[in-house]
Amino acid sequence: MATSKAKLLSMQARKKCQEIAQLKAGLASKRALALLAVDQGEVQGEAAKNAGLTIGQVRYAIALFRKKKLALFPDDLLNKKVLTIAKAAKKKVNKINLKEIETVAKKSKKEEDKKAKEKAKKVAAIKAKAKKKAKAVETKKKKKVVKAAKKAKKSSKKKETVKKSKKK
Numbered sequence: 001m002a003t004s005k006a007k008l009l010s011m012q013a014r015k016k017c018q019e020i021a022q023l024k025a026g027l028a029s030k031r032a033l034a035l036l037a038v039d040q041g042e043v044q045g046e047a048a049k050n051a052g053l054t055i056g057q058v059r060y061a062i063a064l065f066r067k068k069k070l071a072l073f074p075d076d077l078l079n080k081k082v083l084t085i086a087k088a089a090k091k092k093v094n095k096i097n098l099k100e101i102e103t104v105a106k107k108s109k110k111e112e113d114k115k116a117k118e119k120a121k122k123v124a125a126i127k128a129k130a131k132k133k134a135k136a137v138e139t140k141k142k143k144k145v146v147k148a149a150k151k152a153k154k155s156s157k158k159k160e161t162v163k164k165s166k167k168k
Contacts, residue, residue, distance in 0.1 A: 008035060008039040
């Protein structure tokens with residue numbers, strides 16, 4: 001687990017490993033990440049964790065690198081043209097994904113706005129219905145009060161006429 005003080009990678013190997021790591025090309029990229037980490041002085045266990053490999057896989061990658069150097073990576077990843085094409089393709093895919101994400105986000109926003117408007121209409125309709133009902137209830141109460149007042153007035157008139165008739 002101890003790291004040696006001598007660097008594992010040459011400048012050229014470090015550059016290639018960085019390029020391969022950026023491609024996110026599966027196992028090769030993970031190995032490149034681990035080699036870069038060990039080269040920078042990380043403990044093998046930490047390098048394994050950060051690269052998404054087991055410590056055994058990191059040790060194997062180091063042994064392979066010491067034996068084969070950059071030949072441990074597939075030829076197509078070492079070829080400059082292939083790397084350039086792969087990087088360009090990745091950028092294009094990222095742009096396409098970004099456009100798709102933006103399109104989906106716009107559609108979602110439109111759908112959310114539409115749903116919000118529909119909900120607002122429903123709420124407004126419910127409020128209007130409730131207001132109408134409240135007004136009807138209020139009108140009924142007023143009618144009852146007026147009716148009760150008329151009844152009370154009638155009964156008080158009757159009482160007065162009864163009193164008047166008793167006095168006579």
